[in-house]
Amino acid sequence: EPEVTQTPSHQVTQMGQEVILRCVPISNHLYFYWYRQILGQKVEFLVSFYNNEISEKSEIFDDQFSVERPDGSNFTLKIRSTKLEDSAMYFCASSEQGSETQYFGPGTRLLVL
């Protein structure tokens, strides 16, 4: 069964460093999403992406964040200068065009020290 994959599973970084989180969405899906879950809190929407453009973003998704589809399979989330409060589990998801159902990857746990 096709699934969303994410790498790395864990990442530790120093405050102020740049990180790139990678995702491979399900191959025939056209919409991609990033969500995050700070420990003990809700899963929160960050951004959605379609046709090489951001289609929607939340207030959390400020100038420190960017997304990219660098090739035909990967979808990345970049955090330019990490802060302590960026420590969270980051989930990638994808969906077919016109579908409300999103399929999630296993997540990347980011720890900023």
Added chain:
Amino acid sequence: AQSVTQLGSHVSVSEGALVLLRCNYSSSVPPYLFWYVQYPNQGLQLLLKYTTGATLVKGINGFEAEFKKSETSFHLTKPSAHMSDAAEYFCAVSWNSGNTPLVFGKGTRLSVIA
């Protein structure tokens, strides 16, 4: 702002007992409703969904949920809990059709006691 409320951050049941995890959402506008399960050290797995049609929805692993518009609820049930059901359960809602962001509840951790 639209919101999703899961009553009870932690629910504990005995093996073989009924599982009931509650989810309420804030708007009377008919939404699209989902339950996801997260097993330890794993990602979010879709358990079941309601998008249209029959209000009682069956999912994987014997779970089901019923959409009750009048109560703005989508509670998750399973007649008989199994040890393997121990996990975190998330209710999620989308208020628009198509590819729109999901709004999640805080999650309910289910423990199953032998």
